[in-house]
Amino acid sequence: MKFLSYRHNHLYFEEVALHRLANEFGTPLYVYSEAALVDNFARIESAFTKMPHSICYALKANSNPTIIRKLRDLGAGADVVSVGELNLALKADIDPQKIVFAGVGKRDDEILAALSKGIKGFNVESEMELQVINQLAGDAGKSAPISLRINPDIDIHGHPYISTGRHHDKFGIALETVRKIIGNFSTYSNCELVGLHAHLGSQVADIAPYAELGQVMRKLIQEVQAAGHRLRYIDVGGGLGVDYSQPIDVATDALGRDDFAFDPSAIAEAISESIGSLGIEIVFEPGRALIANTGLLLTRVLYLKETTGKKFVIVDSGMTEMIRPSLYSAFHAIVPTNLRGGTRITADVVGPICESGDFLARDRELPEVQRGDVLAVLSAGAYGFTLSSNYNARPRPAEVLVSNEDVQVIRKRQSLETLWQE
Ligand code: LLP
Secondary structure (H helix, E strand, O other), rough: OOOEEEEEEEEEEEOOHHHHHHHHHHOOEEEEEHHHHHHHHHHHHHHHOOOOOOEEEHHHOOOHHHHHHHHHOOOEEEOOOOOHHHHHHHHHHOHHHHHEEEHHHHHHHHHHHHHHOOOOEEEEOHHHHHHHHHHHHHHHOOEEEEEEEEEEOOOOOOOOEEEEEOOOOOOOOOOOHHHHHHHOHHHOOEEEEEEOOOOOOOOOOHHHHHHHHHHHHHHHHHHHOOOOOOOOEEEEEEEEEOOOOOOOEOOOEEEEOOOOOOOHHHHHHHHHHHHHHHHEEEEEOOOOOHHHHEEEEEEEEEEEEEEEEEEEEEEEOOOOOOHHHHHHHOOOOEOOOOOOOOOOOEEEEEEOOOOOOOEEEEEEEEOOOOOOEEEEEEOOOOOOOHOOOOHHHHOOOOOEEEEEEEEEEEEEEOHHHHHHHH
16 A cells, blocks of 8 residues: 555554554544545546546445545546435536446436436446336436446456356346347437446456457447447446555565556556547546555454464454455455564454454464554455444444545544434
């Protein structure tokens, strides 16, 4: 992670000592770096400068209103998947013409809300959804901008829960059905075919799937154009992976390597090679790559315990604050916010939730820790807070944004009273 370093044995994020934040705001606490966010956006944005493009931030990764607003200020549009996310994007003053609406199960009221706001396009995931949008648009006296989400049957070879472009996944429309729809698109008289969309999956670790997608898209674009449609944009989805390994090198005080799994300009180049010359706007929908490595979760050590052959570090965050290790067996580096040398241990870092599947790390080598120490769970900015829950009646954590020496609370800790509300 960038902007994270040890100084005199204390872990700093930008110019702020993290153990101080834990003391002041309590734990569990999400902390984000504004400098890292600005840096990530600039790198992704600059990768695409050679072609007309939009960066539509996938709000599902982190929908904190301040984060969305910061990304809007940097020039981002939005990829939304619910009326809730649509409202958040609009409240952050994102131009509706920069909002794309995806999702396999859009409700009628969600479609109507998006129609009334005049969004850039509906990423349509089935023939039946297209029929419903056509009907609703007709009733509302509107024309709906449609982008067909294709299922290109491309495997990213990642975790099955976040691979979305294989033929047996629930996402997108099979290519033969896409061709049928294009052939009889005139029957959808309240719809305009403005784009094509694909999203291969998340945490994509290399460029090959994007290169393959470019080839599939190129062929399809030619067919769509031959059928007389003027495409306004091609949406290549999100998915750019990040490096979660972030090994800590205490000797050099260096944390992490490059934050992305691979250089984002490789995606732009692969797309450019296949469809760049067509002059159509490219939409890229990153979530994780923009936000994962801008955030970490602070958690305090509550207890240490040992059973036969096993050590446990019991902390005050668990699957309710960070479910990725439990749900996807995801690896998040965990480092102490104060270094005091000494021996290292191998332990499971577990939360307080009443499930054995509640863990942040298993068989992890760590510096020896004590009750009261504050640990940082790294690269937690994406799909951390947004996947948090009130399970075990635990209030959702607070979120703060650091910017140089400044600290801003961007979401208050949920109060116990809200859990009591009917
Ligand atoms: N576009 C669409 C249509 C998507 O479904 C997604 C993510 C994105 C863009 C953004 O993908 P990203 O750039 O963040 O990879 N909870 C999981 C990730 C689920 C991703 C769902 N779709 C995790 O924590 O790994």
